[in-house]
Amino acid sequence: MTVREALARATAWLEERGVPEAGHDAASLLGQVLGRPRLELPLSYTRELRPAELAAYEALIERRAAREPLQYILGTQAFLDFEVKVDGRVLIPRPETELLAERAVTLGRASGAARVADVGTGSGCLAIAAAMALPDAHVWATDASEDALNLARENAARLGVGDRLTFLRGDFLTPLAEAGVVVDLLVSNPPYIPRGELAGLQEEVRDHEPRKALDGGADGLDAYRALAAGARSVLAPGGHIALELGYGQAAAVRALLATGGFIDIEVSPDFAGISRVMTAHLSTPEGQMGPGTSEARP
Ligand SMILES: C[S@@+](CC[C@H](N)C(=O)[O-])C[C@H]1O[C@@H](n2cnc3c(N)ncnc32)[C@H](O)[C@@H]1O
Structure with a gap:
């Protein structure tokens, strides 16, 4: 033939x-x-x-x-200007997440962030992008899945940034708080699909991508609740947060961040005009300066 x-x-x-x-x-x-x-x-x-x-x-x-996704069969997915290895242990990075990476890196550069956390790192794409774009920063990457962390570790090492990444296993912010890690920039593309919508997803996603990477709880907002409520324990005063959002979640996540003490909350749309990336920074108690200010970085 x-x-x-x-x-x-x-x-x-x-x-x-x-x-x-x-x-x-x-x-x-x-x-x-x-x-x-x-x-x-x-x-x-x-x-x-x-x-x-x-x-x-x-x-x-x-x-x-x-209906196994093409990327799992080929074993790679391009993300920004590099490629990560992907298989059934991790979510396949999406083009929208490149927008999150770009927003996070812009914030990181502007504020002089030296300590970055990527919560729910999956393949490691966001943590690796941050480490590559912020060469003086250290990046902590967390995930609840040991399998995902193993692949993220492999990707980081292959792409030459393994020495500036620390991988921690656990529930959202908990491993950072337990390790006493404080960061200037927190980035996350958490699981955000409402549980009731999982069954209706495209077969490639529903039957092959890790459920843990998708399932955001009953209303899809479980991760945002945990991140907004716990941010003060790991984010320096004035520190920035950059989050990917699911469809129609902007108003609810904005309210959660405001309650968690975040200000200057901004939303950016994706290619389809959907509110996709939310950024904000943590209000500073009076007298304290945020990251990148003359007091924080003499
Ligand atoms: C939507 S995926 C994002 C993966 C990667 N950051 C990306 O953007 O392609 C969400 C990730 O969060 C992880 N995750 C789910 N629940 C978690 C939890 N309770 N604590 C920490 N990580 C969790 C999943 O294992 C998955 O790797």
Whole structure:
């Protein structure tokens, strides 16, 4: 069977199984088997596939037909200007989260943040982005999942920032508070899907991504409650927070942050115009200065 024939057959099979963007995925997976970029496949259309290549390709196509996400099968996902390894232990980083990373880094640079925490780090994408963009900062990354932390650790080491990251396992802010860590910038893309909506998610997400990465409790806001209520124990006075939001959650999260002592609360939209990133900073008790001020950093 030639490359062209294998591609046509796999595309038709994925289409039959209802896989979105079947042609793209069939080509990406054949590129993976042949060790060539997807867009170069037309150069080899007439080449005969060896039996081992065909068997390997069919195995990958079967995984995709079972609606395993393409990124898990390929094993990587691009995030900003780097790639993280991904598999079923972690959420696949989304394009919206790049907006959160950019907002957090902008805040971190402007305030001179030297201590950063990423809560619910998953693949480590946000913590790694912060460590890369803020070369003098130390970053603590937490997750409730040891499996996720293992992969995040691997990603950080491979991308050369492992020595400036500390990984802690536990419930949201608890491991930071227990370790006595105080940070200038807190970033988090927490689980925020209301539990009742999980069953209606796309199969790739519902059946393959870690439930713990998605489930935000009954109203989707459990993580925000924990973060807003506990922030004072780990965030320096005047410290900044940057959060990703789920659809329709801006008003509720704003109220939680205000109650938790945050001021200057701002929201940025994503590509679809949905309120997606919320930033704020912790009010300072009178007389105390926040991070980046002359008093905090002589
Ligand atoms: C939406 S994912 C985000 C992953 C990654 N930060 C990203 O943006 O791609 C949420 C992460 O929070 C973690 N998580 C869920 N519940 C948690 C909890 N109670 N305490 C700490 N981490 C938790 C999950 O394991 C998951 O890795």
